[in-house]
Amino acid sequence: MPTKTSKKNKAAGKIKIFCDLRKCTGCKSCEIACAVEHSFSKDLVKALRESVPPTKRVRIRDSFGRAVRISCQHCEEAPCVAACMSGAMYKDPKTGATKHDKDKCVGCWMCIMVCPFGAIVRSIEDKQALKCDLCPDRDDYACVIACPTGALFAGTPEEFKRKAEKKL
Amino acid sequence: MNYVIIGGSAAGVMACEAIRKRDEKAKITLVSDEKLPLYSRCLLTYLLAGQITEDKLTFRDPDFYKKNKIDAILGVRAKSIDVKKRAVKLSNGKSILYDKLLLATGANPKSIDIPGVDKEGFFTIRRIDDARGMIKLMDKVKRVVVLGGGLIGLRDAYALMHQGKKVSVIAKSSQVLSQMLDKEAADIIRDTLVANGIEVKTQAAAKEITGGKTVEGVLLDDGTKVDCQMVIVGKGVIADIALAKGSGIKTHWGFLVDEYMATNVKGIFAAGDCAETRDLASGEMTINGLWPCAVEQGGIAGANMTGEKIAYEGSLSMNSVEFFGLPAISMGITKPKTDDYETLVFENRNKNLYRKIVLKDNLICGAVFINGVESAGVINVLMRKRIDISGIKERLVDNNFSFATVMPLIKDNSDSFTAEEFLDTIKTYQ
Numbered sequence: 282m283p284t285k286t287s288k289k290n291k292a293a294g295k296i297k298i299f300c301d302l303r304k305c306t307g308c309k310s311c312e313i314a315c316a317v318e319h320s321f322s323k324d325l326v327k328a329l330r331e332s333v334p335p336t337k338r339v340r341i342r343d344s345f346g347r348a349v350r351i352s353c354q355h356c357e358e359a360p361c362v363a364a365c366m367s368g369a370m371y372k373d374p375k376t377g378a379t380k381h382d383k384d385k386c387v388g389c390w391m392c393i394m395v396c397p398f399g400a401i402v403r404s405i406e407d408k409q410a411l412k413c414d415l416c417p418d419r420d421d422y423a424c425v426i427a428c429p430t431g432a433l434f435a436g437t438p439e440e441f442k443r444k445a446e447k448k449l
Numbered sequence: 450m451n452y453v454i455i456g457g458s459a460a461g462v463m464a465c466e467a468i469r470k471r472d473e474k475a476k477i478t479l480v481s482d483e484k485l486p487l488y489s490r491c492l493l494t495y496l497l498a499g500q501i502t503e504d505k506l507t508f509r510d511p512d513f514y515k516k517n518k519i520d521a522i523l524g525v526r527a528k529s530i531d532v533k534k535r536a537v538k539l540s541n542g543k544s545i546l547y548d549k550l551l552l553a554t555g556a557n558p559k560s561i562d563i564p565g566v567d568k569e570g571f572f573t574i575r576r577i578d579d580a581r582g583m584i585k586l587m588d589k590v591k592r593v594v595v596l597g598g599g600l601i602g603l604r605d606a607y608a609l610m611h612q613g614k615k616v617s618v619i620a621k622s623s624q625v626l627s628q629m630l631d632k633e634a635a636d637i638i639r640d641t642l643v644a645n646g647i648e649v650k651t652q653a654a655a656k657e658i659t660g661g662k663t664v665e666g667v668l669l670d671d672g673t674k675v676d677c678q679m680v681i682v683g684k685g686v687i688a689d690i691a692l693a694k695g696s697g698i699k700t701h702w703g704f705l706v707d708e709y710m711a712t713n714v715k716g717i718f719a720a721g722d723c724a725e726t727r728d729l730a731s732g733e734m735t736i737n738g739l740w741p742c743a744v745e746q747g748g749i750a751g752a753n754m755t756g757e758k759i760a761y762e763g764s765l766s767m768n769s770v771e772f773f774g775l776p777a778i779s780m781g782i783t784k785p786k787t788d789d790y791e792t793l794v795f796e797n798r799n800k801n802l803y804r805k806i807v808l809k810d811n812l813i814c815g816a817v818f819i820n821g822v823e824s825a826g827v828i829n830v831l832m833r834k835r836i837d838i839s840g841i842k843e844r845l846v847d848n849n850f851s852f853a854t855v856m857p858l859i860k861d862n863s864d865s866f867t868a869e870e871f872l873d874t875i876k877t878y879q
Contacts, residue, residue: 297870302877342853347878349853354870360826363748364741366459366491368508385505387495390769394778395741396826398871399852403823405774438870445873 295377298413298422299441300350303449304432305341307348312337314427318416333406338413339424350433352424353400353413355379361392361401361412369410378415386410450475452754453537453545455527455692456553457481458490459740460721460747462509464551467751469517475755477519478545480537482526485577487513491740493580494601498608506577527554530696532714549716549754552704553747556686556722556738561596565658570679574605575686583679590614592677594667596655598625600768602683603638606647607772609679617648617675619655619667628685629768631783633796634803634817638777641801645773655680688723688736701725703736708760710750718754720746729763729833730781730814737764765833769822775801778825781815781832782807790814795846804846811839827852836862 313325320328320335328335339352359379362370369385370392372378388408393401401412416422425433434441452468452475454461461479468475488506495501514521526540536544558573560566570590572583591614595606598620606616618625624635625642639649650669657668658680666676688703698712699705704719706726711718721743728735742764749759767780783805785792791808800820806828807815813832818825828845831838836858838845844854856878859866863875 299874300877302874303879304877340851342849342851344853344856344878347856349856349878351852356870360741363744366489366508366740367505368489387492387501388771389491390771390776390778390822391741393822394767394769394780394825395829397830397852399824399827401823401826403776408771438873442873445876 295437296415296435297355297378297438297441298352298415298425299434299436299438299444301432301434301444302347302349304430305348305350306430306432307341307343308429309341310427310429311339311350311424311433312341314423315339315413318419318423319411323418336402336404336411338400338402338411351398351400353379353396354398355413355415360395360397361410364391364395366391379412381410381412381414383409450755451546451548452477452551453547453549454479454551454553455481455537456551456555456721456723457483457486457521457523458553458555458721459508459743460553460555460724460750461551462487462513463744463747464553464718464720464751464754465514465517465519467748468755469519471752471755471757477517478522478547479514479519480522480525480527480539480545482524482540483576484524486521486523487511488577489740490575490577493574493577494604494608496580497574497583497605498611500611503577527692529694530692530698530717532696532717535716547716550718551747551750551754552692552698552712552717552719552723553721553743553750554689554692554723556688556736558601558682558686559684560682561655561684563655563657565660565664568658568660568664569662570660570664571658571682572679573682574601583681586679587612590678592617592675593679593681594619594655594675594677595681595683596667597683597685598622598649598651599628599683599685600626600770601685602681603642603772604770605681605683606642609681610645610647614679615646615648617650617677618642619653619669619675620649620651621654623652625649625651626777628766629779629783630777630817631805633794634777634779634783634805634819637798637801637803637819638772638775641773641775686722686738688725688738690723701734705734708763709753709758710746710761711753718750720750726761727763729765735764735766737766739764739767741767762833765829767829769825776818776820776822778818778822779816780825780829781813783815783817785809785814793842793846795848802848806845808838808842811837811842813838813845821848824851827855830866831855831858834862834865836866 316337489508558575703725722738803819805817
């Protein structure tokens with residue numbers, strides 16, 4: 282079952298989104314949910330008609346017949362933060378999330394140059410780096426809720442470790 | 450412990466952070482010859498273009514020094530080091546003592562030695578005062594000549610184009626961005642610049658800057674004269690190593706450091722644009738004067754100054770730019786000089802797509818991306834960690850290349866490869 286995460290948990294921090302690749306079928310429900318969440322209307326049908334199409338921050342790509350989710354891992358030692366020359370990429374001291382300040386970003390793509398996951402995309406219209414922002418407008422996570430197989434999981438690294446080590 | 454940091458840009462500030470994180474009681478003094486604190490000089494061309502305002506230049510909160518209890522001496526230059534007394538002499542006549550010293554003095558812009566460089570309207574751009582000076586003159590300027598077809602020169606040109614000026618770029622080399630890109634990629638960039646109205650002249654140099662008190666034109670070595678009211682030199686930088694004089698610190702192009710960012714003089718470290726480190730792609734000692742390198746080096750130097758022993762992997766030449774919506778990223782060796790390198794190329798000129806990977810013994814040594822830059826970081830980490838790519842070689846320049854393509858390699862090299870937070874995910878890749 283998909284795991285719902287309460288707002289309280291989210292604020293307490295350390296929550297990240299993980300993907301159990303054994304369960305991922307590559308259906309791309311997370312991609313759609315992410316794009317809708319980052320649209321103006323936050324509604325699938327209306328989002329399709331928006332003048333600037335919403336950009337998803339998670340991608341599912343084929344890896345030799347298996348699906349792999351590509352998205353910001355909110356690295357503790359984040360190369361994108363180290364490379365950012367404007368101070369737009371930064372670590373949230375409380376939650377450990379890697380955050381992006383739209384007002385400071387100049388679109389130099391230094392972050393893209395160093396992200397080992399290739400998880401940052403360019404917003405061409407407004408020259409902004411876009412990546413997983415852990416859904417600041419909602420209590421849970423759009424992709425996790427949308428995942429029909431339970432591959433996506435929001436929790437602490439320790440919780441995911443136990444899941445990953447468990448046999449299916 | 451008494452720490453002194455010379456230089457207030459990326460390396461200096463990162464070192465302050467690293468020291469403070471490890472030692473709450475340390476006395477930290479930072480000396481910078483610039484009055485404006487905590488600004489990112491890489492953003493100056495964005496300021497020049499009018500894309501951002503001065504308040505957006507800072508890369509740390511304005512109260513950073515206060516919050517971290519750092520005594521920042523601004524607008525003062527370090528003049529010399531007395532190694533025996535462990536003292537740094539300052540331009541304000543004072544002298545400060547150190548137990549550990551970091552040289553993060555950065556670099557100065559290269560200028561040119563031709564008649565007329567003393568005229569009003571002639572600039573190099575490195576410091577906030579340079580940018581302010583140019584902005585002040587902006588209304589009087591219709592046409593600008595940029596001398597230098599490198600990254601700095603082109604960024605200056607792009608910025609002034611944004612301000613509605615007519616811009617001519619004069620480059621000595623046969624291509625633009627000769628340090629950063631191979632000819633093919635550089636030509637795509639050049640075509641884009643020209644198509645958007647920037648004049649680019651290669652294999653040309655300025656002989657004289659003409660005019661009275663102010664700049665009125667540039668005379669080129671082929672005899673042509675270009676009328677202009679502003680001349681900018683964007684020809685790269687030279688490490689500021691003046692402090693080495695009389696100190697016994699070994700220098701070459703920059704301060705020479707070991708893998709712990711320490712110089713040969715006990716207690717003195719160096720980091721950033723003034724430090725010469727080992728280049729990961731070529732294996733040679735060089736200066737990769739880049740923001741990300743300065744950040745990393747400053748952080749490591751700071752940690753090691755407190756007694757830790759963190760080894761620096763080495764620096765990597767890399768850069769990222771975008772002109773008129775066309776992004777370009779390059780890293781490592783882009784123009785191999787010997788034939789023991791292998792190159793893989795994917796090109797689609799209609800879409801301005803270009804991707805090149807340079808290999809040696811199945812290890813990535815360099816890469817160029819024009820458009821489709823999103824996976825550049827994946828290549829970067831393969832190169833940095835020296836991962837054998839023989840299993841996925843033919844896919845490296847594939848249009849569908851992504852992080853997913855390298856998952857099998859990541860699994861095989863998971864100990865050395867990736868962020869710890871991803872290790873459990875790798876376990877589920879079966």
